[in-house]
Amino acid sequence: RRETSSGSNSVATHCPYCAFQCGMLLGGGPQQLWIEGDRGFPVNKGGLCLKGWTAPQTLAHPERLQTPLKRQPDGRLLPISWDEALDSIVQHIHITQQRYGKEAVGVFGSGALTNEEAYLLGKFARLALNTSQIDYNGRFCMSSAAEAMNRAFGLDRGLPFPLEDLAQAEVILLAGSNIAETMPPLMQYLDRQQRAGGLLITVDPRHSLTARSGRRHLQLTPGSDAVLANGLLHVLIRDGLVDEDYIAQRTSHFDAARAMAAAYWPERVERLTGVPERDLTEVAHLLGHARSAIILTGRGVEQQRQGVTNVLAYINVALALGLVGKPGSGFGSLTGQGNGQGGREHGQKANQLPGYRRIDDPTARATIARVWGIDEGELPGPGRSAYELLTSLGTPEGVRCLFVMGSNLVVSAPNALHIEERLAALDCLIVCDFFLSETARLATIVLPVTQWAEEEGTLTNLEGRVIHRRRAFAPPAGVWDEITLLCELARRLGKGQYFPFRNAREVFEELRRASAGGLADYAGITYEKIDAQQGVFWPCPTPEHPGTPRLFADGFPTADGRARFHVTHYQGPGEEPDRDYPLYLSTGRILAHYQSGSQTRRISQLRALSPEPLIEIHPTTAREHGLSEGDLALLSTRRASMRGRITINEAIREDTLFVPFHWGDVQAVNRLTSSALDPISRMPEFKVCAARIERLASP
Numbered sequence: 001r002r003e004t005s006s007g008s009n010s011v012a013t014h015c016p017y018c019a020f021q022c023g024m025l026l027g028g029g030p031q032q033l034w035i036e037g038d039r040g041f042p043v044n045k046g047g048l049c050l051k052g053w054t055a056p057q058t059l060a061h062p063e064r065l066q067t068p069l070k071r072q073p074d075g076r077l078l079p080i081s082w083d084e085a086l087d088s089i090v091q092h093i094h095i096t097q098q099r100y101g102k103e104a105v106g107v108f109g110s111g112a113l114t115n116e117e118a119y120l121l122g123k124f125a126r127l128a129l130n131t132s133q134i135d136y137n138g139r140f141c142m143s144s145a146a147e148a149m150n151r152a153f154g155l156d157r158g159l160p161f162p163l164e165d166l167a168q169a170e171v172i173l174l175a176g177s178n179i180a181e182t183m184p185p186l187m188q189y190l191d192r193q194q195r196a197g198g199l200l201i202t203v204d205p206r207h208s209l210t211a212r213s214g215r216r217h218l219q220l221t222p223g224s225d226a227v228l229a230n231g232l233l234h235v236l237i238r239d240g241l242v243d244e245d246y247i248a249q250r251t252s253h254f255d256a257a258r259a260m261a262a263a264y265w266p267e268r269v270e271r272l273t274g275v276p277e278r279d280l281t282e283v284a285h286l287l288g289h290a291r292s293a294i295i296l297t298g299r300g301v302e303q304q305r306q307g308v309t310n311v312l313a314y315i316n317v318a319l320a321l322g323l324v325g326k327p328g329s330g331f332g333s334l335t336g337q338g339n340g341q342g343g344r345e346h347g348q349k350a351n352q353l354p355g356y357r358r359i360d361d362p363t364a365r366a367t368i369a370r371v372w373g374i375d376e377g378e379l380p381g382p383g384r385s386a387y388e389l390l391t392s393l394g395t396p397e398g399v400r401c402l403f404v405m406g407s408n409l410v411v412s413a414p415n416a417l418h419i420e421e422r423l424a425a426l427d428c429l430i431v432c433d434f435f436l437s438e439t440a441r442l443a444t445i446v447l448p449v450t451q452w453a454e455e456e457g458t459l460t461n462l463e464g465r466v467i468h469r470r471r472a473f474a475p476p477a478g479v480w481d482e483i484t485l486l487c488e489l490a491r492r493l494g495k496g497q498y499f500p501f502r503n504a505r506e507v508f509e510e511l512r513r514a515s516a517g518g519l520a521d522y523a524g525i526t527y528e529k530i531d532a533q534q535g536v537f538w539p540c541p542t543p544e545h546p547g548t549p550r551l552f553a554d555g556f557p558t559a560d561g562r563a564r565f566h567v568t569h570y571q572g573p574g575e576e577p578d579r580d581y582p583l584y585l586s587t588g589r590i591l592a593h594y595q596s597g598s599q600t601r602r603i604s605q606l607r608a609l610s611p612e613p614l615i616e617i618h619p620t621t622a623r624e625h626g627l628s629e630g631d632l633a634l635l636s637t638r639r640a641s642m643r644g645r646i647t648i649n650e651a652i653r654e655d656t657l658f659v660p661f662h663w664g665d666v667q668a669v670n671r672l673t674s675s676a677l678d679p680i681s682r683m684p685e686f687k688v689c690a691a692r693i694e695r696l697a698s699p
């Protein structure tokens with residue numbers, strides 16, 4: 001408990017939304033609440049964005065679910081008791097598995113869950129349900145960056161250095177991220193960096209709010225990131241700006257990357273990216289001459305059919321400059337979801353076990369089987385990735401009964417109309433949520449669960465700092481926390497002996513043991529240590545260990561201890577503009593809303609600020625299509641159409657339209673997005689597809 005600036009008692013906890021995980025002080029009760037940014041928390045230092053300030057309104061919201069719901073024969077969702085709901089779920093699971101086998105039951109998790117919930121959900125799927133069919137919405141968010149960092153460095157931690165390094169860097173190159181809208185308090189680090197004489201360079205098809213605060217902007221063609229990064233590498237090599245000693249001592253496979261980069265001479269890069277040769281060379285020189293530099297990527301680079309290649313191409317540049325592992329320098333990816341980092345470490349991914357271990361690694365399987373007290377042979381193998389799992393729903397070989405926790409799939413998945421059809425083909429859909437989201441509306445059974453300030457647990461922020469979400473209020477009557485819910489379901493499925501947990505702390509104790517010796521090692525982290533240190537950076541293998549804010553200072557956890565260059569040839573997006581669909585469509589987030597908007601669209605101030613998705617278009621393109629500000633337009637791709645209002649913006653490329661993805665139903669732009677997948681990470685290509693626009697009516 002802490003004192004707020006007004007002297008009242010409060011609980012120090014964290015914002016429910018993005019991976020910056022701002023510290024906040026909450027006091028009073030859910031109906032009459034004080035909120036204050038936590039000045040003592042070293043990440044946000046008191047700063048909150050509009051979403052954080054208004055987050056407490058979700059707690060006592062009138063639309064809050066407070067009782068389980070069950071679909072009736074007439075189609076209505078009506079209240080039932082918890083006992084009836086859990087019995088009914090167990091019955092559905094038994095019937096499905098008897099008829100179609102164990103794999104016909106699937107689980108879909110979330111980067112919004114705490115570490116304990118994510119861990120328990122993975123164990124629930126593999127042990128209580130005995131299915132391999134589990135994946136989560138982080139597959140749509142961080143999977144390309146994670147695969148690239150694992151391949152290049154042997155380890156994926158979004159930022160392998162503390163945030164404080166950002167303020168120290170002489171040059172920052174930020175590609176595909178609009179943090180001024182998505183994580184505004186992070187801008188304080190970039191402001192400090194620039195006030196100290198540092199330079200911010202942005203790469204984005206839009207001259208976004210973040211780009212406007214920087215001093216150089218490369219406005220590339222959507223989907224051409226690998227070309228741009230390869231072009232930077234080309235110029236650095238050509239002009240003798242690479243760090244030969246670092247390359248020789250700390251990396252491997254540079255020769256292959258050098259041969260590849262030879263094909264990306266500046267004139268060719270200009271042709272493919274639209275970035276003038278002069279600008280490319282200037283930026284390469286600014287990076288090459290800087291004493292310290294950081295390269296950061298975000299979803300703009302990663303949510304593409306070549307997402308892994310794109311990130312590896314930027315990592316090649318960072319390695320060639322000798323940046324990785326040095327203070328004030330490095331490469332990082334900005335995690336998006338609240339627990340996007342922890343969510344991918346503890347076993348809710350189709351191909352992973354807790355401790356960030358591969359599920360097909362015999363040593364990892366033996367370790368986890370030992371911790372869980374089962375035979376290694378009882379552990380299922382790898383399952384389908386998120387989009388593939390969703391497209392299997394209701395098919396003869398696919399999942400027939402799906403358990404969803406913390407995801408609003410029909411808004412956030414690509415090609416969302418198709419996903420909605422697949423969900424409708426299920427025998428049974430179970431959704432755990434605190435609002436009746438667009439996905440919950442389709443469910444057979446809905447279970448009302450606790451929210452952020454009503455539960456205790458840990459999360460891992462974008463820099464790998466494990467933090468403590470403290471409980472400030474009791475949940476409304478009729479609402480269960482996810483840990484109680486999973487343990488009770490496991491008990492009713494006859495596996496209660498493996499789920500004896502009474503609270504998050506007890507789950508965390510097992511998570512620590514399961515992670516010990518893994519890449520994301522939490523063995524030395526306790527709630528008390530997190531409280532004493534304002535968070536602990538993993539890996540932290542022993543109780544005496546202080547945690548590891550900076551990775552790779554002395555080597556890389558690869559077989560030869562070196563970071564690896566990769567060949568990163570450009571192949572182009574899954575869909576290019578053509579005669580029928582002549583423009584690029586890109587999607588993203590805006591200031592007022594978060595992810596599928598299920599929470600933020602229910603907050604009056606945020607809804608007033610951004611009541612509907614606007615279609616952003618360049619004035620020249622708007623003129624060509626006879627469109628004016630506020631016009632109603634029909635936006636179409638090969639998959640679907642949506643109606644939206646036009647907003648004219650000089651900051652976007654003439655060949656590109658931008659639409660935020662926070663709305664559902666007929667306003668869901670993800671009904672239009674492409675389902676092309678990265679072949680390695682299975683990340684869908686949210687950021688690039690071909691579209692056309694037509695005027696519908698005057699405002």
Ligand code: SF4
Pocket residue numbers: 015016017018019020021022044047048049050051052053182183184185186
């Ligand atoms: Fe902080 Fe992100 Fe919450 Fe905004 S949404 S207050 S940046 S954690």
